[in-house]
Amino acid sequence: MTGMTDAAAGPDRQQDQYRLAVVLGSVREGRFVTTVGGWFARQASRRDDVKLDVIDLAAPEEGGRGFGERIGAADAVVVVVPEYNHSFPGELKTAIDSLKPEWATKPVGFVSYGGRGGGLRAVEQLRLVFAELHATTVREVVSFHDAWQVFGPDGEPGRPDEAARAAGALLDQLAWWALALRRAREDSPYPA
Numbered sequence: 001m002t003g004m005t006d007a008a009a010g011p012d013r014q015q016d017q018y019r020l021a022v023v024l025g026s027v028r029e030g031r032f033v034t035t036v037g038g039w040f041a042r043q044a045s046r047r048d049d050v051k052l053d054v055i056d057l058a059a060p061e062e063g064g065r066g067f068g069e070r071i072g073a074a075d076a077v078v079v080v081v082p083e084y085n086h087s088f089p090g091e092l093k094t095a096i097d098s099l100k101p102e103w104a105t106k107p108v109g110f111v112s113y114g115g116r117g118g119g120l121r122a123v124e125q126l127r128l129v130f131a132e133l134h135a136t137t138v139r140e141v142v143s144f145h146d147a148w149q150v151f152g153p154d155g156e157p158g159r160p161d162e163a164a165r166a167a168g169a170l171l172d173q174l175a176w177w178a179l180a181l182r183r184a185r186e187d188s189p190y191p192a
Helices: 006-014 033-045 067-073 090-097 120-132 160-187
Strands: 018-024 050-056 076-082 107-114 136-145
Touching (some): 018 033, 018 067, 018 160, 033 076, 033 107, 033 160, 050 067, 076 120, 076 160, 090 120, 107 120, 107 160, 120 136
Parallel strands (some): 018 076, 076 107
């Protein structure tokens, strides 16, 4: 999936556009992350300011580019994460830990899902991990409680307007941080 191309954005919009990597953070057989992540990617792809790259940890290479190169090229990242045993998947931790400078000075947002907790315990733990990597996590989170009952067979949530508003709030914050931090990186190197 990709968002608007640079050429389609026009000369004035190119500077306002940011590269968003959406990481599907589960590789488990029978996983639900493709449903939740697919929905979020559709929300992001509707925006003029987003150039989208969906990275599935089950197959993180695309077009000869590996996970590290794809994260390194992003201006912002959204991690779509389930909650497993009050935490996040081990494969996601391995992927995150496989990189270091690629995360620095990047804003990171979360779309979580799970049972009653909606994946929020996984998000809180991920905030600690990303702080250590010098990434900035944004406050807004899209969270789906009892997600398997929320999404219909069409891959859309039962209350689409409410979910779309939550996604919009997250994407608005990411846009601000992505552009601000990109300008800061261009002005001076980060002292990591």
